[in-house]
Amino acid sequence: MTLDISIVPSAQPRSAAEVAEILADPGFGTHFTDHMFTVEWTPEKGWHDARITAYGPLTLDPATAVLHYAQETFEGMKAYRHADDSIWTFRPDANADRMKRSSHRLALPVLEPEDFVQAVDALVEVDQRWVPESGSEKSLYIRPFMIATEAFLGVRPSQHVTFMVIASPAGAYFKGGVKPLTLWLTEEYTRAGRGGMGAAKTGGNYASSLVAQQEAIGQGCDQVVFLDGAEGKYVEELGGMNMYFVFADGHIVTPETGTILEGITRSAIIELARKSGRTVEERKFSIDEWRDGVASGEIVEVFACGTAAVVTPVGTLKWAGGEVRGSAEPGDFTNEIRAALVDIQYGRTPDVFGWMHQVTKAE
Ligand code: PLP
Ligand code: COI
Numbered sequence: 001m002t003l004d005i006s007i008v009p010s011a012q013p014r015s016a017a018e019v020a021e022i023l024a025d026p027g028f029g030t031h032f033t034d035h036m037f038t039v040e041w042t043p044e045k046g047w048h049d050a051r052i053t054a055y056g057p058l059t060l061d062p063a064t065a066v067l068h069y070a071q072e073t074f075e076g077m078k079a080y081r082h083a084d085d086s087i088w089t090f091r092p093d094a095n096a097d098r099m100k101r102s103s104h105r106l107a108l109p110v111l112e113p114e115d116f117v118q119a120v121d122a123l124v125e126v127d128q129r130w131v132p133e134s135g136s137e138k139s140l141y142i143r144p145f146m147i148a149t150e151a152f153l154g155v156r157p158s159q160h161v162t163f164m165v166i167a168s169p170a171g172a173y174f175k176g177g178v179k180p181l182t183l184w185l186t187e188e189y190t191r192a193g194r195g196g197m198g199a200a201k202t203g204g205n206y207a208s209s210l211v212a213q214q215e216a217i218g219q220g221c222d223q224v225v226f227l228d229g230a231e232g233k234y235v236e237e238l239g240g241m242n243m244y245f246v247f248a249d250g251h252i253v254t255p256e257t258g259t260i261l262e263g264i265t266r267s268a269i270i271e272l273a274r275k276s277g278r279t280v281e282e283r284k285f286s287i288d289e290w291r292d293g294v295a296s297g298e299i300v301e302v303f304a305c306g307t308a309a310v311v312t313p314v315g316t317l318k319w320a321g322g323e324v325r326g327s328a329e330p331g332d333f334t335n336e337i338r339a340a341l342v343d344i345q346y347g348r349t350p351d352v353f354g355w356m357h358q359v360t361k362a363e
Pocket of ligand 2: 077239240241307308309
């Protein structure tokens with residue numbers, strides 16, 4: 001704990017009735033808690049001026065570097081309320097490590113993982129009444145982000161950087177709940193290439209995915225699937241989720257890392273599945289193997305996973321001129337792995353992996 005965080009409470013926190021109304025149906029990413037965390041960086045002073053203040057708009061010079069060159073990184077994680085009212089986050093050290101890797105790729109300064117976790121804990125503690133009740137599948141979605149805040153139009157790493165944490169109560173990411181998604185295979189757009197930013201969690205990757213996602217919606221699909229940039233042959237990931245394929249003989253396959261985001265949910269599923277005796281392969285997985293495997297019955301379930309989406313079944317895959325239909329209902333393994341994960345996150349089963357990090361004590 002190396003940050004010296006000052007706390008200036010909001011003068012206008014939302015009333016208990018307003019918070020209760022929002023928590024009853026939070027949706028995703030539309031409501032924000034009363035406070036935000038901010039810390040600044042310069043080469044001379046390092047990280048300094050850590051503070052928690054009222055949530056509110058930022059004032060930025062129009063020449064602020066991030067607005068022009070997208071030098072930024074972000075994270076996505078959640079806080080969960082357990083039955084005894086204690087509040088926990090899931091593998092925050094993994095998010096902190098990933099932000100360190102992403103920031104290296106974006107030529108942003110290192111925020112030490114312990115400072116990252118301290119900042120997240122401090123905000124969650126101040127805004128703990130915003131963590132939805134236990135027993136629901138709601139949570140508090142936490143969005144740490146680092147932006148280049150020097151007002152300078154030259155193209156070089158910013159000499160002023162700001163790291164912030166905001167939080168937003170979250171219900172289901174998909175409005176339809178846990179129902180199989182229909183995916184669109186884009187053959188025009190790719191998300192990442194060798195030496196690019198695919199493994200970094202940075203806004204540019206999401207900006208580049210939007211036109212492909214629009215194409216997917218235009219085709220009546222929910223999400224878009226990206227293939228590798230070099231050969232256009234191997235499945236990478238969705239715009240905000242990793243992918244898994246479940247074979248009839250019980251083994252599961254997930255695309256190897258390199259140009260995809262190293263999902264924390266993806267890696268938790270690898271450990272959970274291996275512990276339950278399944279063989280997990282991380283390897284190149286071609287689009288033909290997907291199409292042929294579903295058609296022949298060799299692949300029995302497909303699902304996507306991520307912090308926001310948790311574990312979400314995939315039904316049909318469509319592409320220009322064809323489709324393969326998967327099941328209209330979530331498969332057994334998809335349901336099992338989802339339950340195994342959320343039961344740990346909500347404290348309903350023992351956390352034998354040491355994944356949960358306690359932020360506040362039981363009431
Ligand atoms: N892939 C992309 C592009 C994402 O944005 C996300 C979400 O963060 C994931 C995968 C899943 O990562 P995680 O499980 O760490 O949330
Ligand atoms: C997350 O799951 O945390 C993400 O960042 C994905 C985003 C598309 C909401």
